[in-house]
Amino acid sequence: MAGTDAPMRARGMTRRAALGAGVALLAAPAVAQAQWPAGPIRFIGIFPPGGGTDILSRIWCQRMSEVTGEQFVVENRSGSAGNIGTEAIARATPDGRTIGLASVAPLAIGPTLYRKLPFDVTKDFTWLGGLWKLPNLLVVNNDVPARTVPELIALVKASPGQYSYASSGSGTTVHLSGAKFAAMAGLDMIHVPYRGGAPAHVDLLGGRVHMIFDNIPQALAEAREGKVRALAVTGAQRSPQAPEIPTMAEFLPGFEITSWAGVMAPAGLPPPMVQRIARLTRQALEGPDLRARFEENGATVWPADPEEFAAFRAAEERAFAPVIRAAGAQVD
Structure with missing residues (x-):
């Protein structure tokens, strides 16, 4: 052949x-x-x-x-x-x-x-x-009242230890994006790791976790369907696929994953x-x-x-x- x-x-x-x-x-x-x-x-x-x-x-x-x-x-x-x-x-x-x-x-x-x-x-x-x-995309479930990153920071600071962020597993960029967000903003949040992004989103949509910094494909699709609310991307620049969504660095200078x-x-x-x-x-x-x-x-x-x-x-x-x-x- x-x-x-x-x-x-x-x-x-x-x-x-x-x-x-x-x-x-x-x-x-x-x-x-x-x-x-x-x-x-x-x-x-x-x-x-x-x-x-x-x-x-x-x-x-x-x-x-x-x-x-x-x-x-x-x-x-x-x-x-x-x-x-x-x-x-x-x-x-x-x-x-x-x-x-x-x-x-x-x-x-x-x-x-x-x-x-x-x-x-x-x-x-x-x-x-x-x-x-x-990049990753920060989305929150629709029960979270915050519509911007500053509003989310204020919300979490008012209730330390009460808000959770999901990840596709410890050690993923999804996990570290949440950990870096908590560290840079001075937040006390709970990390909930899953075996991958798909099962994490099941619990996000079900309201069992409050937010996730997931890879942009699934998170953006769910945001556009109105299932979750998108707040920011983790790249250095806004995503060409969603230029209306700000970067995390616009609120926390130096944030990039x-x-x-x-x-x-x-x-x-x-x-x-x-x-x-x-x-x-x-x-x-x-x-x-x-x-x-x-x-x-x-x-x-x-x-x-x-x-x-x-x-x-x-x-x-x-x-x-x-x-x-x-x-x-x-x-x-």
């Missing part, structure tokens, strides 16, 4: 299919044995199905199926702020058949947050490339395969349809090569360390 990187005819993917757990993302059968060993490629998603990172991962996998002609099967291995799925990637056979999501939570925050991790971020992975960056994700494999992947996968990843990200779908979900395409990705991850670990220590967020 002749190897080629030419994109194949795109196939649509329904929203329902995109959100289904473990959905196999299929492509036409004739392209890429020279690019990967024969057989389906397992992509380990480290958060539950239905959340923002899962949606974006499936969009990328769909496009990679079209580019390579291979079958990508998404396997969600969630829990412990992405550490369970990340460990599964580290323990996989380095033959190119298993790759997975490289996320800021376990790879840049986890090394400082946790005293011990089940993997070594400097030794257990092969970095393949960047995928996206996106941005989520990011890439793709990685277990350590020991042969260098020629690393370069092929990196090239195909970049090719997939260059497609205008993928870029548009990422932007619809609040994300910006981030086509970093393996070396750039590795350097960026290390710099992010250094940058997050003082934030974690200042917030007193370190855990066993």
Whole structure:
């Protein structure tokens, strides 16, 4: 079978299919044995199905199926702020058949947050490339009367220890955004961690928690449907998807936290395969349809090569360390 990187005819993917757990993302059968060993490629998603990172991962996998002609099967291995799925990637056979999501939570925050991790971020992975960056969005449930960040600060200060913020797990940017907000504004709030963004939103909508700083795709969609109220984004600038929503830094100067994700494999992947996968990843990200779908979900395409990705991850670990220590967020 002749190897080629030419994109194949795109196939649509329904929203329902995109959100289904473990959905196999299929492509036409004739392209890429020279690019990967024969057989389906397992992509380990480290958060539950239905959340923002899962949606974006499936969009990328769909496009990679079209580019390579291979079958990508998404396997969600969630829990412990992405550490369970990340460990599964580290323990996989380095033959190119298993790759997975490289996320800021376990790879840049986890090394400082946790005293011990089940993997070594400097030794257990092969970095393949960047995928996206996106800010978080602070939303409150509709029972919270605050309509601006200053009003929320005043409300929480008036009732210390009575307001809670959800997260997709300890050590995620969702968690640290809330911890940084509490620290910078001098607030006493309760952190309620979940196994991912999707279950956190169930309790947010049900009124069991008061707020969340979640990745922008799901939070913005719920805000536009009137299910929650959006107060601020955590990026350095206002989001192009919602320019009417202010940044946290407009109220708390210096506040900035941005989520990011890439793709990685277990350590020991042969260098020629690393370069092929990196090239195909970049090719997939260059497609205008993928870029548009990422932007619809609040994300910006981030086509970093393996070396750039590795350097960026290390710099992010250094940058997050003082934030974690200042917030007193370190855990066993």
